[in-house]
Amino acid sequence: MTAESETLTAAEVANKLKVSVETVYRMCKAGKWPATKVGRLYRFTPEQYQRIIEPPAAPQKPRTQRRNIDRLLRSA
Template structure:
């Protein structure tokens, strides 16, 4: 039986253009599918496809975009 290739946290972060800490945070919160091998997170191609198919969360937005949204929300409040 052939085991599908699995991505590391760093590899997934590079594909998604986010930090490894963001990947870990999204997995810890249960928002992203993943596999655990001991203490390590691993991701199959199916996990990756499910992650990119989900709507973008605020954690995934570039910081400047989040800051702009926060500033606009403060202005209308």
């Protein structure tokens, strides 16, 4: 099996996600979806497609500076 047969085209990704091809191109150009650009076309490896369909991890709340200082003082 060649690398070309393992990659997905923008049309295939659009079909799987039930969105338009224009949406796929727009998301790739905006840098929101990982893709490999071949000339003017986008190709997607199975790993890149998996990253598109996986929900993003919820961001953790940053600790306040005071909490960090308190933690450092307790450990000392």
